[in-house]
Amino acid sequence: MTDFLCRILFFNRYLTLGLIFLATAVWGMGVPGASFQTIFEDLLPRGHGIVENYLGYRAQYGNQDSVQLILENEHGSIYAPPFLRAVDAATRAFETLPAVNKERITSVTSRKVRIAHTDGSTIYSDPLIDPDRGVPETGPALQELKERVMAAPGVLGQWVSWDQTAVLIDGALVPGASDYVAVFERLRQIAEAAEQTPGVSAKMLGRPVLTGWVYSFQSQIGWILLLSLVIVLGMVALYSRSITLVGLASLAAMLSIVWGLGLLGYLGGNLDPLVLVVPILLVARALSHSVQMGLRYQELQASGLQRIAAGRELFKRQFVPGALGIVSDALGLFLIAIADIPIMQKLALFVGFWTISMLINVMMVFPLMISFMPQRGGSASKSRVLGRHPILDGLGRLAISRRSRWVTWACALTLTAACVGLSTNVPMGNPQSGTPLLWPDAPYNEAVAFYNARFLGADQLTVVLEAASGDVRNLRYVEAASALQARMDAETLVAGSVSFVDLLPQVRRIFWGNYPKAEVLPVSDQESGAYTQMLQNGANPGDFDRYFDRQYRHASITFFLKDASTPTVDAVLQALRQAIDRVERDYDVEGAFQIGLGSASLQAAVNDEVHFSHSATFICGVLLMTLTCLFAYRSMTLSVILVVPLVLTNFVVLATMTLMNIGLDVNTLPIIAVGMGVGIDYGIYLMSRIIEEAGPDATLADVGPAVVRSLKTTGSAIWLTATTMVFSVGVWYFLSDLRFQAEMGLLLALIMLVNLVGALVLVPVQVMTFGRRSVAVRAAAGGALAH
Incomplete structure (x- = not known):
């Protein structure tokens, strides 16, 4: 089948590339329709009883699209005319918030906060502070207000702080019609205006405010992600000594970006800005596949093949393992849709299609494009990756040494047991007060802490x-x-x-x-x-x-x-x-x-769905990847060898999240799924190379040398792609002011490191322990997908 595809692709290289670039142009026209914005309803599990009740009653009793402003008098109690005037001005300014429901603005100076009263003949309620008469200015009037605050049920603790030094202003927005960034900016202006009164400090809360703070880091996030990409390309250039490889890898990544965003745009979809980390990982996956092909091309050129012949041979040798890795990745990503949460299902379709597109944009475009590049002799000898590598040489000796293998098994089993124990305690949702998206000393978290301490x-x-x-x-x-x-x-x-x-x-x-x-x-x-x-x-x-x-x-x-x-x-x-x-x-x-x-009940509903979907996604993912490998290699033994590092990675990640107190939620779930999919790619590339190096006449004794040679060649490419990813995402922790991005950078660096160890240590050790016969049989049959 590979030979047939190769003949079609290379029959007319210009026509093939022209059709691919034409398709890219069509997808590119859909890119402007893609959007990254927060829609709260997309974060809620459909069909959950709590969510159904929320959607049914939110118009009456409040929705999560609401903002709060706390004004504190740092010089005394709230019973001071200048402070009350600042509260009244801020309450009235709430009417200028974009998409605000003016009937749902509440504070002590609004008509909504009332107290029962009698005039001797009729019982009625009147506002705590009548907006038409203005705030009290005299001593007796202020004393009367204090008595009313103390007497009115539901005022102290809800609208006035327990120590009576702060008040709360609340404003509900129209559901689904709110520009959170515009709301955040206008609310910040209102807060700044209130703080012009001496002694007044303002604190902002509410989901739109949290979203606004996250959006305020967008510029920084963009620069950090760009830096990560530069680090990846720089390290690839440094190790491979090939500008051509860097250029073609970048082209492949760009094509996959256009196809992915084009689909999102044509579907009229949107994604939460926090999942921008996922597309960056997919770009890294495209670069990883490109690096595998580029370094293999250097080998083929060094063996004496001319550029077109080397391009053909590159496709024949790399398409099958690359396609298996891509398909395995895509299947795992599509499984994210198990979560009955709209944002998860949109993301699954988006990233799944993006990954599948790499079959064309990387696995086909790269061999075609590189066949047009000028012939450069000796490129392999100049590559650091294909030269001596002490670490990989050592891993080869470890795999073929019986004593070293048993030591490795002991370490792996001990680590697995410890991680399994820790993973049972992984936090669900938000493991702490405030939001885990921001650092504890962030203004939003400080506002939440103040609210919890001074109010209900x-x-x-x-x-x-x-x-x-x-x-x-x-x-x-x-x-x-x-x-x-x-x-x-x-x-x-x-x-x-x-x-x-x-x-x-x-x-x-x-x-x-x-x-x-x-x-x-x-x-x-x-x-x-x-x-x-x-x-x-x-x-x-x-x-x-x-x-x-x-x-x-x-x-x-x-x-x-x-x-x-x-x-x-x-x-x-x-x-x-x-x-x-x-x-x-x-x-x-x-x-x-x-x-x-209420925020608490909706958080519980999301946690229920995430807990179920994570377990279901992991189990289904392991089964699907096992079946994919079984289909490709016709060997349950080889399939198990490839899936074992994936399982270990899952438990290591969950254990690390437990130790770092990172909750499993709608933001972390897809990132873990994408990160763990890298491991199966590395394993498939290495396994396919071991089978190829063993040769059709392989005996059990030939498998050990094949493992060593594979580690020096394909293992070098795996080492390059994994280490570049570790460095490129690891810097997030030190550069990002957004806690979520920083912690995800650290977590992803660990995932890449565990995947690297799994591919270069566990796969060879397993092959040498119980997989040599299966490798020899598969090599005799002609490799992956061969009958």
Whole structure:
């Protein structure tokens, strides 16, 4: 089959290249349609019960497209006219945020924060600070405000800090219609304007703010990725001593980029900017395949073949192992789509197609293009890669020495056992408070820490109470909500809770002449309905939308968590489910409580999907790659030899993530999948070379020398590509101010290093331990894919 493809490609080299470049031009027209932006809904698992509830109720009770601004008076309490004027100005400025829902702007100076009141004849609620009358300026007015803050349920801790030195302003954006960067920049302007008041400091929170901070590093990320590419090309040039090889490798990488981005553009797709690391890895994969071909071409030229003949022979010898590696990579990447998360499925299609395109853009274009290059004698002798290599010479001696092999096995099994033990504790999602995307001292994480310390908490979990009777004001639902809050407030990881039920005792007390003992829950359906109606007297439509809908069919109960770490979220969710089961039975409200809103509940839903999909992806990936190798080599023994380093890499990576406290989430999952796919490529190239070097008349005694020769040739190319990747991504850790990129650089450097050891140490040792007969049989049959 390879001979047939070779004849077709080289029958008319100009025509073949012309067709490939024409196809590239067509894909290139789709590139402008590709976009890299954050769409929050793309990060959520479809079909998950929590996510379904979130999508159903987000318009009523808030979505994750919201921003918060904390203003702190560093010179005293909030009861200072200049500070209150800054709060009022910032609240009004929130209306200028792009795509903001003006009905969902809340602070102590807005109409949304209210307190029950009576004029002697009517009970009604009025704003804590009436926006029409302005902020209090006199001593008595400020004292009255302080008393109202202390008396109003749900204000202290939620909108005013516990120590009464800071306030919170919240603004919800229209779902799906928000330009996060524009929101971030405008909010930063509002914060800077507030800080012009002496003593006022501002802190910004919310997912759009986090996205804005991440986007602010885009320029730096771009320069670091460009530097990585320069390091790769520079090291290839240094080792190979061939500008031609560097140029053709760059061309192959560029063609694959155009094809990949073109598909994304034609599909109208978008990817989260954080996954930009993945395309860079794919560029490195294209360069790696190109280097393998380039160095093999140098060998062929050194053997006396002319350029066209060398190009033909290069294709015949390298296409099969290269194609096997590419197909194995692509199958593993397509498996990312197992995760029922839109961003994962888009990414799987994008990177899978990009990888498959390397069959044309690298494995076919490179031999054709290099056959046009001028003949340069002695190129192989000038290459450092194909000269003496003490490390590879030593690895060859290690593989053929019985004693050294057993030492290697002992070390490998010990390492595997240790990593398997550690990998069982790999963190899921966010293992710490704040965001793992940024360093602990980043402004965003400092804002989260301040919020958690001074307020109820930045991380929330909202339960929706649905009334089967059609009215959540019915007493059994009011009592059930109060009971659920009481149970959860007793949990040590819950800072507090808020619902409309909290407001009713105060109204009842006022109704009973401000009698303290009357400040309890209503005692009948009629009382509950009446007090809820009184609460809304004087309010504008929508002022209580965050508590219940206007037909009273459902209401919200919001729990504030002390932090957003996965252990905290999991523990609170478990306690909440147990509490819901108990309360629903005790109050005969089966199925009334639905978990579905708040950052904590959505984080738990994503963690569930990532945990399942990672295990499923790994298992399916191992099976598929085993079957691919089995199809190619017709030997289960050789297939196992190639897959063992892949399994080891997985456990080493998970163990390292455990030690570094890096969580497994939607950002890290695809990077691990791409990184581990490199190992199977290296193994396939080396195995194919061992079989080729053994020859058709190989005996068991010929396999050892074949291993040694393969390590000196193909092993040299593997060493080059792996070490260049280790250096090029390892620098991320030292250069990037974005914690995610820095840690991924360190993790990827480790993955490349483990893949290098797996290919150059474990594969030869396994071959010499139990694979010599299989290699000899395959060599006699003619190599991979031969019958």
